[in-house]
Amino acid sequence: MNDLPALNPDSFIPVYVQIADWMQEQIRTEEWPVGRRIMPENDLASSLGVSRGTVRSAIEQLIEKGLLVRSHGRGTYVAAPVMQQPLSTGFITIAEDLIEKEIPFFTEVLKKRIIVPPPDVQKALRLESSDKVFFLERVRIVNQCRVYYLKNYVVEKYCDGIQNQDFTVTRLFHILEDVYNLKLDWGRREFMAQNAGHEISQVLDISDSYPVMYLNQLTHLRNHTPIEFSHVWIRGDCIRLVADLQRHARKPQGGTKLDFSMPSCDEDYNLN
DSSP states (O other), rough: OOOOOOOTTTTEEEEEEHHHHHHHHHHHSSOOOOTOBOOOHHHHHHHSSSSSSHHHOOOOOOOTSSEEEEETTTTEEEEOOOOOOOOOOOOOHHHHHHHHTOOOEEEEEEEEEEOOOOOOHHHHTTTTTTTEEEEEEEEEEETTEEEEEEEEEEGGGGGGTTGOOTTTTTHHHHIIIIIIOOOOOEEEEEEEEEEOOOHHHHHTTEEEEEEEEEEEEEEEEHHHHEEEEEEEEEEEGGGGOOOOOOOOOSOOSOOOOOOOOOTTTTTTOOOO
């Protein structure tokens, strides 16, 4: 373990702040690199000669700053920098954005099968009752942290046999474009902030009340036929939405549309 800090209990600086400053310095100098699992609270408290509560206060301070991230059941890790997701006209997938930013990740496939779509998906994709979709459920893991939870539905008649692909090493849009020669052209995304809820918290290893960014996406072919619909949940502490805006003299000429709505206080916001 790195040299421990010389704590001064008589200082006007609280001991937990002294510990937090030391930990922050370990992160800044990359003595503790991104993705490193730090020592359990009990062990760290014993090494420093302080109470577990003091160590926990220091850790909570760094979690609030975004320098550490806690994964339930796994421990506390040095966090990666917050990822920026552009609100732009470019239609880029999450995986493509991570690759472009050179952020390592890997994919865990939870389910992949041909199913009858749920009503909301059937309506979005304008399907008949006899039509089926390929359902793909995945988690994207970045720096030991389960960050993205994705549910994709693809019109099955355009991609026969797609369930046999290995989506731990290949990307969905790559398969659709390069294997099935589909001309993916444009899409629409809607964003909403919400609490994780039970299902999402179980997948992302967070508490039920943890903030997540939810988005749904509808993808169209070049002939405007809807081909793919997806639900995506992203840990709220791991993403920042960014938009480059230009003010026109009088009349807006397109660009990012922000739809503000005031929900009824007695609505039930379960998007699962």
